Amino acid sequence: MAKTYASAVIPAAPNAVWALVRDFNALPAWTPFVAESRIEQNRPPDQVGCVRSFRLKDGGRIREQLLALSDYEMSFEYAILESPMGVENYVAAFRLIPVTDSGHTFAEWTAEFDAPGREEELVRHIGTNVFAAGLSALKTRFSR
Amino acid sequence: MRVDIRRTTVIPAPAARVWATLRDFNGHSGWHPAVASSAIEDGGPADQVGAVRDFRLNGGARIREQLLTLSDRRMSFSYCILEAPEPLRNYVATLRLRPVTDVGACFVEWRSSFEPPESDRERLARFVRDDIVDAGLASLRTQFGDAPRAAALAIPSAPNPRPAATGIETDEIVITRYGGPEVLELRRGRALIP
Numbered sequence: 001m002a003k004t005y006a007s008a009v010i011p012a013a014p015n016a017v018w019a020l021v022r023d024f025n026a027l028p029a030w031t032p033f034v035a036e037s038r039i040e041q042n043r044p045p046d047q048v049g050c051v052r053s054f055r056l057k058d059g060g061r062i063r064e065q066l067l068a069l070s071d072y073e074m075s076f077e078y079a080i081l082e083s084p085m086g087v088e089n090y091v092a093a094f095r096l097i098p099v100t101d102s103g104h105t106f107a108e109w110t111a112e113f114d115a116p117g118r119e120e121e122l123v124r125h126i127g128t129n130v131f132a133a134g135l136s137a138l139k140t141r142f143s144r
Numbered sequence: 145m146r147v148d149i150r151r152t153t154v155i156p157a158p159a160a161r162v163w164a165t166l167r168d169f170n171g172h173s174g175w176h177p178a179v180a181s182s183a184i185e186d187g188g189p190a191d192q193v194g195a196v197r198d199f200r201l202n203g204g205a206r207i208r209e210q211l212l213t214l215s216d217r218r219m220s221f222s223y224c225i226l227e228a229p230e231p232l233r234n235y236v237a238t239l240r241l242r243p244v245t246d247v248g249a250c251f252v253e254w255r256s257s258f259e260p261p262e263s264d265r266e267r268l269a270r271f272v273r274d275d276i277v278d279a280g281l282a283s284l285r286t287q288f289g290d291a292p293r294a295a296a297l298a299i300p301s302a303p304n305p306r307p308a309a310t311g312i313e314t315d316e317i318v319i320t321r322y323g324g325p326e327v328l329e330l331r332r333g334r335a336l337i338p
């Protein structure tokens with residue numbers, strides 16, 4: 001079991017960040033690497049169990065299922081059903097926590113998965129090119 | 145009604161370095177401005193779950209707290225108050241660190257909750273929030289490199305005293321200790337004139 005983790009402080013109020021990221025279908029709106037996304041079977045994107053099917057800008061298609069969503073904790077979890085990365089048992093969690101002394105938002109993104117023989121490479125790839133890149137895009141977006 | 149306090153901040157130092165300071169359950173006199181001195185009872189190790197720290201605040205108040213959990217993996221610990229000169233009943237607190245990976249900093253979360261008597265609720269909530277939690281976080285920020293902020297400059301000592309009693313002198317029975325067996329004490333006091 002490999003684990004990867006990335007975090008950052010977003011210079012905006014938690015509510016504002018959460019309003020953007022809680023939409024399970026909104027990856028094209030805030031990440032730099034997703035071209036288009038839809039929710040399968042026309043379900044609402046905050047229905048736990050719904051599946052998002054999205055295409056990366058490099059062409060890969062990924063299907064992910066929403067496992068948990070909490071407006072109270074400002075967090076959600078999801079699993080990969082299908083992807084070109086060749087990972088198994090992939091479960092990721094995204095969470096926001098208020099930074100009370102500045103009014104900003106701490107964001108953390110973490111995943112656990114199996115990929116025998118390629119875990120080190122994938123920990124780096126997902127941690128840097130997916131999680132850190134996504135958080136960096138949030139920082140930029142809310143710095144304007 | 146239970147009081148829940150949750151305060152967070154970002155400290156400009158690697159989480160592992162901040163954790164090395166915080167995980168020492170007996171080390172708070174070194175970083176918390178309200179703590180004058182501290183000792184682990186029975187001379188045991190400070191990272192033994194169940195350890196009790198017996199310490200004094202700057203104003204002289206004595207508090208005993210017990211370590212309930214300690215996790216190096218989560219970089220967190222929690223503790224409860226066993227004995228305090230104020231009615232901080234069922235007081236449990238948790239500190240947790242998380243790395244801020246993009247800039248190599250440390251996110252700190254400090255949660256405290258307790259059940260004060262309704263009449264003391266506001267005063268004790270303010271004391272814990274301002275003089276314990278916020279003062280501690282501000283001091284950590286300063287020690288690990290941030291310039292002090294205005295709010296961090298007031299050095300707390302003890303809870304604000306109750307307003308001076310008025311009325312007529314009489315005998316009263318008061319609780320003078322909390323957390324263990326409460327002690328009822330007969331002494332001279334003042335009663336309000338109706």
